[in-house]
Amino acid sequence: MFDDRSPIYRQIADQIRTQILTGALKPEDQVMSTTQYAEFYRINPATAAKAFQQLVDEKVIYKRRGVGMFVSPNARDLLQAEFRKRFFTDVVDPVVTGARNIGIPISDVIARISELAARDNGSPETTKEDNR
Amino acid sequence: MSASIEVRDLTLRYGPVTAVDGLSFNLEAGKIHGLLGRNGSGKTSLLSVVSAFRKATSGEVRIDGEPVWENPRATRKVCFIRGPGDTVAGDWPSDKISDALEFASDHRPDWDPEYAAKLIDRFGLDPKAHIGKLSQGQRSAVGVILGLAGRCPVTIFDESYLGMDAPSRYVFYEELLADYLAHPRTVVLSTHLIEEVSRLFEEVVIIDRGRLLLQDKVEDLRSRGASVTGPADAVDRFAEGLSVLSSRQLGSTRSVTTYGELGDDRLRQARAAGLEIGPITLQDLFVHLTDTERLPV
Structure with a gap:
């Protein structure tokens, strides 16, 4: 169920982040409890709690005393801002390095991006829908 | 109900052999602790003193702040499942599984007979079977049942998977976690099958040659x-x-x-x-x- 590439709690946190980004979890939705996570994934509840704590620290979810964990109203904005911040270092930089390694001129990469951008400009509706 | 375990300057010697060598650590109540160590590192010796099966050479163990040795108030809180079986008094090996369960129900104040029956079923055991005629894996299963259904504040499983096939071990892990979530208590699991159970641990103690190598939260x-x-x-x-x-x-x-x-x-x-x-x-x-x-x- 989990790969061994990263700690389980990080994978749970990533899973919840993805659910928020895709809209599967909406603002003020209740997140499954640590007990439910523990039962479902057969892990110690403290491991699930550690994932939750990470998301609470990032203000993506918040705790209602005695009730449970809920998605923050601005969770999606926070996550998008966070992913935007990392986008260039995590996604663009490796592309540039990769291109350099195999001798593709950067100008060719830029040309490709411009080509895709021009194609995408034909369907602005999708982009708007995605950002809702 | 759960209880803490405090190990202070504990030493256990068998004649010239030092099995536990000045160990000190605390196990917090209500958590699942993994006890890891190589063969002969002193795990079983340590757990035997923790459960008052053996007297320490020096130092002491406290359960919820009380010395455990010859102290029924403390020993009542501890259930030690040692390898396969070895948990039944009486005229072993002629005892039946049902006798072992009855014995446990007489001595364990929080014994849950319905849960025990459910576990007998899950492990595919026959309550009328004689324990002496069971396979090692089946005897391990009996030990696991006595440990889980006993719901002791401190429950210790010392390699209680010996001889169990993979499906039985998974039943053990699954039931342990589910019952721990429903009835939180202090659990100590000593194991060599680290990959299989590490997800269940909250904290881990590693001992080596009778000494503490490290204790930490497993995720850290x-x-x-x-x-x-x-x-x-x-x-x-x-x-x-x-x-x-x-x-x-x-x-x-x-x-x-x-x-x-x-x-x-x-x-x-x-x-x-x-x-x-x-x-x-x-x-x-x-x-x-x-x-x-x-x-x-």
Whole structure:
């Protein structure tokens, strides 16, 4: 169920982040409890709690005393801002390095991006829908 | 109901052999603790003193703050399941499983007979079967049932999976977690099958040659171990200031296992330098930590 590439709690946190980004979890939705996570994934509840704590620290979810964990109203904005911040270092930089390694001129990469951008400009509706 | 375990300067000697050598640590109440150590590291000796099966040579063990030795108030809170079976009094091996359950129900104040019956079913056992005629795996299952249905504040399983096939072990792990969630208590699991159970642990104690090697939250421990692969000089630069537990080389590529805090900056720099960083499993970490002579810094 989990790969061994990263700690389980990080994978749970990533899973919840993805659910928020895709809209599967909406603002003020209740997140499954640590007990439910523990039962479902057969892990110690403290491991699930550690994932939750990470998301609470990032203000993506918040705790209602005695009730449970809920998605923050601005969770999606926070996550998008966070992913935007990392986008260039995590996604663009490796592309540039990769291109350099195999001798593709950067100008060719830029040309490709411009080509895709021009194609995408034909369907602005999708982009708007995605950002809702 | 759960209880804490306090081990203070504990030493246990068998004649000239020192099995437990000045051990001190606390196990917090209400958690699942993993007890790891190589063969002959003193795990069973330690657990025998914790459960008052054996008298310490020096030092002591306290359960919820009370000395456990010859103290029924404390020993009542502890259930020690040692390997397969060995938990039934009376004229073993002619006892039946049902006799063992009855004996447990007489002596365990929180015994849950319905849960025991459910477990008998899940492990596919016949309550009328004689314990002496069971296979080792089936006897382990009986031990597990006595431990789980006893709902003791401190429940200790010492290699209680011996001889069990994989499906039975998975039943054990599944039931242990489910029953722990429903009835939180202090659980100590001593095991050599680290990969199978490490997900159940909250904290881990590793002992080596009767001494404490380390005690930590399992997720923190895991986050401190990393495997780093890449160009040898870049790997060496990354590993500076970390303990290197193992190192292998293939041509100009080096792969090391490191132990130590990895900050986000360090990780980012490493990825930028083209290093491949992956977590290592608790089992690998255990193998490396108990393989080296020195303690990691």
